[in-house]
Amino acid sequence: MTSGKAEPGNIFADRFGITERDLDRLLSVALSRGGDYADMYLEYRTRDMLALEEGVLKSATKNTFQGVGVRVVVGERTGHASADSLEMSEMLPAATAASAIAFDAGPVPPTLPVARRRSVHNLYPVLHPLADCELAPKFLLLEEANREARAYDPRIVEVRVVLANEVKHVQVYSSEGAAAADVQPLTVLQVSCIAGKEGERQIGIKGGGGRVGLEFFELKSPSYFARNAARQAVLLLDAAEAPAGPMPVVLGPGWPGVLLHEAVGHGLEADFNRKNLSAFAGRIGQRVASDLCSVVDDGTLPNRRGSLNVDDEGNLTGRTVLIENGILRGYMHDTLSARLTGAAPTGNGRRESYANLPMPRMTNTFLLPGASSPEEIVRSVDRGLYAVDFGGGQVDITNGKFVFSASEAYLIEGGRVTAPVKGATLIGNGPEVLTRVTMVGDDLAMDEGLGTCSKDGQNVAIGVGTPTLKISEITVGGTRK
Amino acid sequence: MTSPPHGKDEIPEVSCAQDREQLARGVAEEAIQRGASAAEVLVDEGRDFSAVVRLGAVEKLVQVSSRRLGMRVFHGTRCAISSTSDFAPAALHRLVRDTCDMARATGADPAAGLPPVELYARDLPELQVCFPAAGRLPAEEKIAFARACEEAALKYDPRINNSEGAGFADSVTSVTYANSIGVCRSYDKSVCSLYAAPLAELDGLKQRAYWLTTHPDLGQLQSPQQVGAEAARRVLRRLGARRVATCTVPVVFDPLTAGAVLKRLADALSGTALVRQASFLTGKLGSQVASPLVTVYDDALLPGGLASRPFDAEGVPSQTTTVICDGVLESYLLDSYSARKLALRSTANSNRPLHGAPCAGPSNFYLKAGTATPDEIIATVRNGLYVTELIGFGVSIVSGNFSQGAAGLWIEGGHLAFPVEEITIAGNLKDMLTSVEAVGNDLLALGEVFAPTLLIGKMVISGS
Numbered sequence: 001m002t003s004g005k006a007e008p009g010n011i012f013a014d015r016f017g018i019t020e021r022d023l024d025r026l027l028s029v030a031l032s033r034g035g036d037y038a039d040m041y042l043e044y045r046t047r048d049m050l051a052l053e054e055g056v057l058k059s060a061t062k063n064t065f066q067g068v069g070v071r072v073v074v075g076e077r078t079g080h081a082s083a084d085s086l087e088m089s090e091m092l093p094a095a096t097a098a099s100a101i102a103f104d105a106g107p108v109p110p111t112l113p114v115a116r117r118r119s120v121h122n123l124y125p126v127l128h129p130l131a132d133c134e135l136a137p138k139f140l141l142l143e144e145a146n147r148e149a150r151a152y153d154p155r156i157v158e159v160r161v162v163l164a165n166e167v168k169h170v171q172v173y174s175s176e177g178a179a180a181a182d183v184q185p186l187t188v189l190q191v192s193c194i195a196g197k198e199g200e201r202q203i204g205i206k207g208g209g210g211r212v213g214l215e216f217f218e219l220k221s222p223s224y225f226a227r228n229a230a231r232q233a234v235l236l237l238d239a240a241e242a243p244a245g246p247m248p249v250v251l252g253p254g255w256p257g258v259l260l261h262e263a264v265g266h267g268l269e270a271d272f273n274r275k276n277l278s279a280f281a282g283r284i285g286q287r288v289a290s291d292l293c294s295v296v297d298d299g300t301l302p303n304r305r306g307s308l309n310v311d312d313e314g315n316l317t318g319r320t321v322l323i324e325n326g327i328l329r330g331y332m333h334d335t336l337s338a339r340l341t342g343a344a345p346t347g348n349g350r351r352e353s354y355a356n357l358p359m360p361r362m363t364n365t366f367l368l369p370g371a372s373s374p375e376e377i378v379r380s381v382d383r384g385l386y387a388v389d390f391g392g393g394q395v396d397i398t399n400g401k402f403v404f405s406a407s408e409a410y411l412i413e414g415g416r417v418t419a420p421v422k423g424a425t426l427i428g429n430g431p432e433v434l435t436r437v438t439m440v441g442d443d444l445a446m447d448e449g450l451g452t453c454s455k456d457g458q459n460v461a462i463g464v465g466t467p468t469l470k471i472s473e474i475t476v477g478g479t480r481k
Numbered sequence: 482m483t484s485p486p487h488g489k490d491e492i493p494e495v496s497c498a499q500d501r502e503q504l505a506r507g508v509a510e511e512a513i514q515r516g517a518s519a520a521e522v523l524v525d526e527g528r529d530f531s532a533v534v535r536l537g538a539v540e541k542l543v544q545v546s547s548r549r550l551g552m553r554v555f556h557g558t559r560c561a562i563s564s565t566s567d568f569a570p571a572a573l574h575r576l577v578r579d580t581c582d583m584a585r586a587t588g589a590d591p592a593a594g595l596p597p598v599e600l601y602a603r604d605l606p607e608l609q610v611c612f613p614a615a616g617r618l619p620a621e622e623k624i625a626f627a628r629a630c631e632e633a634a635l636k637y638d639p640r641i642n643n644s645e646g647a648g649f650a651d652s653v654t655s656v657t658y659a660n661s662i663g664v665c666r667s668y669d670k671s672v673c674s675l676y677a678a679p680l681a682e683l684d685g686l687k688q689r690a691y692w693l694t695t696h697p698d699l700g701q702l703q704s705p706q707q708v709g710a711e712a713a714r715r716v717l718r719r720l721g722a723r724r725v726a727t728c729t730v731p732v733v734f735d736p737l738t739a740g741a742v743l744k745r746l747a748d749a750l751s752g753t754a755l756v757r758q759a760s761f762l763t764g765k766l767g768s769q770v771a772s773p774l775v776t777v778y779d780d781a782l783l784p785g786g787l788a789s790r791p792f793d794a795e796g797v798p799s800q801t802t803t804v805i806c807d808g809v810l811e812s813y814l815l816d817s818y819s820a821r822k823l824a825l826r827s828t829a830n831s832n833r834p835l836h837g838a839p840c841a842g843p844s845n846f847y848l849k850a851g852t853a854t855p856d857e858i859i860a861t862v863r864n865g866l867y868v869t870e871l872i873g874f875g876v877s878i879v880s881g882n883f884s885q886g887a888a889g890l891w892i893e894g895g896h897l898a899f900p901v902e903e904i905t906i907a908g909n910l911k912d913m914l915t916s917v918e919a920v921g922n923d924l925l926a927l928g929e930v931f932a933p934t935l936l937i938g939k940m941v942i943s944g945s
Binding site for chain 1: 535538549561564580586688763838872877879882888941
């Protein structure tokens with residue numbers, strides 16, 4: 001495969017000899033006891049990884065994943081069975097096992113469709129796929145990052161550079177006519193730098209990628225990520241303790257958009273709302289943010305890590321408005337939540353692999369830009385925190401409480417950014433925090449392409465973005481009062 | 482209701498140990514024939530089943546059949562790693578060839594290689610880690626467990642008015658290890674679990690909590706009624722939670738959150754983190770790193786332990802390791818690579834996720850129980866926090882920096898007074914370890930890493 005362009009049926013027909021007749025037979029077995037809906041998810045994925053440590057290419061890794069997940073839905077019930085195989089002899093027992101969910105369904109299985117929907121976008125054409133690339137040019141990327149990071153400062157004691165790329169072939173085949181196939185490249189370069197001084201150690205991690213080829217690194221060079229990782233590690237060595245207590249916080253553009261992912265994103269996934277488990281349940285049409293805030297989830301941004309030509313249920317991805325000028329407009333749906341709530345699918349049905357059930361998940365989630373300049377936003381704060389980089393975040397979707405942890409932050413004193421402070425967790429209440437957004441910058445940026453979201457134990461690649469924004473008050477979890 | 486015919490007869494049997502050993506040995510030999518100087522192969526095969534019930538009705542029945550072959554190939558001191566679930570002979574030949582080619586292309590690392598042969602001299606321990614009872618249980622009985630568990634939670638109190646569900650899960654995994662110096666061994670292991678996750682509501686504000694029981698042996702699980710009732714108690718005590726003002730106070734961690742903190746200690750003791758200079762415990766072997774009340778073991782031989790196993794992911798026989806004794810750091814958690822790098826001996830702590838590289842990590846890792854009951858510990862605190870929930874990723878094992886979202890109960894005059902939430906607790910793991918002032922007697926294996934109730938003298942609470 002030389003590009004991300006989708007060619008329906010490709011590898012599963014060509015390499016594994018799976019015909020549409022085979023797929024129809026599997027669907028018939030899956031629905032043999034009845035049921036409202038059935039689908040099959042075929043996956044063949046290769047993942048290559050190179051790791052440079054101590055200046056040496058320490059390991060090369062190659063993983064191959066293949067298998068099928070067969071799902072049968074009856075009302076609110078789902079049966080799913082998976083096998084690590086694409087042989088009919090092992091897929092058929094999976095279809096039989098999945099059919100068992102329809103233990104009390106009517107005796108008449110639905111008839112299979114004649115017409116099949118095959119259309120997908122073409123969002124990630126790749127010029128130079130890493131999968132086809134010799135070792136030498138990839139090794140040069142690693143070496144460049146290692147050299148730049150070590151040269152940045154003598155206090156850098158260790159550098160680890162990892163280049164990972166995967167190619168995931170998928171085919172979704174459903175009893176409602178989906179027959180989408182896609183080839184999804186995913187590349188990431190990550191640089192971790194450890195800085196040390198008098199028994200103290202700090203880490204800086206930077207990196208980026210997306211559904212891209214080697215050409216990505218011409219625009220965002222390994223040196224760029226390496227210098228930033230080294231800078232962050234060294235900066236933290238001299239950082240003061242973070243403050244504790246509620247205060248105004250200014251978030252920088254890009255990855256700090258993880259705020260949106262945790263504070264509102266998860267709470268707006270339709271499965272939680274359908275079951276009334278979310279703090280946002282039943283709040284469509286109500287104000288959940290200041291009128292400066294419009295939040296969208298968009299799976300169609302070209303080459304982005306969180307983008308998909310087609311979701312894992314065969315639905316086209318799209319742009320879903322979640323919050324418009326502060327008013328809650330909609331949820332993110334998978335096929336099941338759309339069916340049970342009478343909504344249209346939004347292309348947010350995603351799964352980690354064939355062994356997992358799809359769920360409503362985010363793609364690229366971001367806040368639309370406002371009118372303020374970043375400078376005037378910072379100037380408006382007398383005493384607060386300016387946070388430009390974050391580690392991970394988490395949310396309790398039931399009570400709405402969420403956290404996200406700063407990995408690079410500074411004090412704002414008298415309208416100026418001053419001393420760097422050590423990492424601190426910020427905690428807030430999802431349905432409240434965006435009502436406290438009092439300024440939104442004109443500098444929307446998306447993240448660099450490192451984000452992974454975990455839900456119910458399943459990891460998927462996501463993106464986030466935000467312009468510079470000001471929250472009038474949020475609790476900062478430092479140690480200095 | 483008709484029973485769901487998820488009977489065992491429909492499931493193709495996992496292949497026998499003899500077949501897997503033949504496969505693993507064959508792949509290792511083929512790597513040698515292709516020019517590798519050494520090779521090892523790990524084969525995992527498993528079957529998982531889970532049933533989730535929500536508001537009394539079956540919501541999900543999920544079955545997973547998995548298999549994976551992982552290899553590590555050495556060309557002198559150069560190394561490559563691969564894995565696949567495609568066991569077709571042609572695919573395996575291709576993977577062996579590619580892995581050998583990759584190994585030639587990597588850089589030399591004097592510490593790379595198979596474990597030294599003397600590590601294999603010990604006999605494998607006699608250890609029961611597979612209990613077949615759960616596998617024989619019909620699906621409808623597993624569903625009944627989950628249903629009874631949820632029902633116990635829902636009936637506990639009228640304020641409990643919704644549920645994220647309750648579930649039963651069980652799995653059996655067969656593991657085989659073989660290498661090119663003639664080591665070849667296998668074991669089977671089982672695990673089952675039962676959980677409930679009820680919601681309660683007060684004044685329009687919802688709370689959720691869960692409780693889980695998990696054990697290799699079905700017979701050792703807590704009863705559905707116990708699990709449901711405990712989940713109910715945990716969610717009810719969150720109702721009406723409020724914030725508290727920013728302050729510095731003693732903090733009592735319940736066993737669940739103490740276990741989460743201990744997990745970060747295990748991460749910091751991993752040889753893989755240590756050789757990357759990525760741990761605040763680098764260079765601390767032999768020194769006092771914790772309060773004298775703290776003794777920590779890593780024990781892969783623990784009877785009934787969730788991570789118990791006869792050998793690690795390098796085939797090295799399991800052992801019991803005293804990690805911290807009366808506050809003194811006595812051992813790291815090492816695989817053969819990190820042991821060589823640090824001029825120490827492997828502690829049989831190689832863990833290998835088959836889709837990734839081998840790394841050093843904990844087996845059953847726990848903090849030894851003390852003598853005080855949780856109530857006695859709480860009674861010593863005049864004004865402080867009892868933590869029952871931790872969220873977020875604000876812990877760095879590199880710097881020890883600790884800042885986490887928390888919820889729990891406020892302690893006033895030695896008693897649990899009212900629920901609190903939307904606060905953070907912050908400090909540094911280095912200081913937290915040295916300021917452990919009490920250790921509870923309530924040690925229970927809630928997971929692979931577990932701890933009793935812990936009192937930490939002083940942390941900063943950030944709130945309103």
